Amino acid sequence: MKTPRLLDGRLKLRHLVLLDALLRQGSVVGAAVQLHVTQPVATRGLHELEEILGVTLFDRGPRGITPTVYGAAFAEHARAVLAQLTEAGRHIVELADAVRGTVVVGIHLAGSNMLLPRAITKIKADHPYLTVVVREAAPEPLLVELVAGRVDMIVGRLTAPSDEQIERRKLYDEFVDLIVRPTHPLAGRTGIAPAELGEYPWILPGQETVLRRELEEFFARNGIPLPANRVEATSFLTVRELLLANDVIAALPSLIARGEPKFARLDVSLDQIGHSVGLTLPTITLSAPTVSTRRRSARSSNTTESTANRPM
Structure with a gap:
C-alpha cells in the first residue's frame, strides 16, 4: 500500500483526540460521551481517519471496539503527538x-x-x-x-x-515481607510452614500487578491454593486498616512494613520476590x-x- 499522506490537510487534531478517546473508552458511545459530541459525529470522525490511513483501525463487536494491529500502531504515534502538544502548552505557561x-x-x-x-x-x-x-x-x-x-x-x-x-x-532495591497485626495467631512464631499461610484470609494486590503474579507463583511452588477468603486492594490506607482490624495476611514492600510500628512481620522467606x-x-x-x-x-x-x- 502507498504511504498515507498525513500532511495534506485532511488529518486534523480532532482525529487524534478521537482515537485516544476510543482506545480509552473501548466504544464509540463512550468516546462520544467523553468528547461531548454525538455518536454519529464520533462514528464519522473514525470513518474519516480510517479513510485517510487506508486501513481499518478497530474491529467492531457486540461488546465494543478492539484496536486492530494498525490501530494499535498508529495510536502510539497519535498519543506521542498529543503528549507533545500538552507539553508545549505547559511549556508556554511555565516560561511565563x-x-x-x-x-x-x-x-x-x-x-x-x-x-x-x-x-x-x-x-x-x-x-x-x-x-x-x-x-x-x-x-x-x-x-x-x-x-x-x-x-x-x-x-x-x-x-x-x-x-x-x-x-x-x-x-x-527492595524486598517484600508478609505482614500481619501483632495479635495475629502467626505473629511472633518461627518456622511457619507455608501450608499454614493458606489457612488465613489474605489481602492480595490487584491482578494487573507484577506482585500479584509473583505471589501466585509462590502459592503454586508451595502447593497453596489461591486463598478463597481474600480482598484485592492496592490502596495502602485500605490495606493498613484491614490489617489492623482483621487476622489477615498481606504482602508489602519492606520499607512500608518497617515504617508501621503496629505491623508484625511473619518469619516466612520470600527471597524470590523483590524489586x-x-x-x-x-x-x-x-x-x-x-x-x-x-x-x-x-x-x-x-x-x-x-x-x-x-x-x-
Whole structure:
C-alpha cells in the first residue's frame, strides 16, 4: 500500500483526540460521551481517519471496539503527538512564570511512603509555588497516562527495562515481607510452614500487578491454593486498616512494613520476590522549567534516596 499522506490537510487534531478517546473508552458511545459530541459525529470522525490511513483501525463487536494491529500502531504515534502538544502548552505557561507550574506524579505502592514524600519536601523547599499532583493507580494505567503526557513521571516499582518511549532510572532495591497485626495467631512464631499461610484470609494486590503474579507463583511452588477468603486492594490506607482490624495476611514492600510500628512481620522467606524502585519518565520531552527541575531533582536525589531507602 502507498504511504498515507498525513500532511495534506485532511488529518486534523480532532482525529487524534478521537482515537485516544476510543482506545480509552473501548466504544464509540463512550468516546462520544467523553468528547461531548454525538455518536454519529464520533462514528464519522473514525470513518474519516480510517479513510485517510487506508486501513481499518478497530474491529467492531457486540461488546465494543478492539484496536486492530494498525490501530494499535498508529495510536502510539497519535498519543506521542498529543503528549507533545500538552507539553508545549505547559511549556508556554511555565516560561511565563518558571517558579510556578504543575508536576503530575504517578505513584503505586513501592516508594510511596518514603521516597516520594522526601522528594516533594525537597522540591517544595526550593519552589514553594510549584503544584505537585500525586495520582495513585496501578502500573499499567499510569504508563498509558505517562505516554499520553497526562503524567510527568512515575515513582514506584520498575517492571521492565527502558525502551524508545520510556526511560526507567533505578534508585534502590527492595524486598517484600508478609505482614500481619501483632495479635495475629502467626505473629511472633518461627518456622511457619507455608501450608499454614493458606489457612488465613489474605489481602492480595490487584491482578494487573507484577506482585500479584509473583505471589501466585509462590502459592503454586508451595502447593497453596489461591486463598478463597481474600480482598484485592492496592490502596495502602485500605490495606493498613484491614490489617489492623482483621487476622489477615498481606504482602508489602519492606520499607512500608518497617515504617508501621503496629505491623508484625511473619518469619516466612520470600527471597524470590523483590524489586527495584525508581523513576519512570517519558524519553521524549521538552525542557520546560518544571520538567527540568524535576529531572535535576531526580538526579541529585538518586544517591541520597538509594542510601536512605536501602533495606538493612
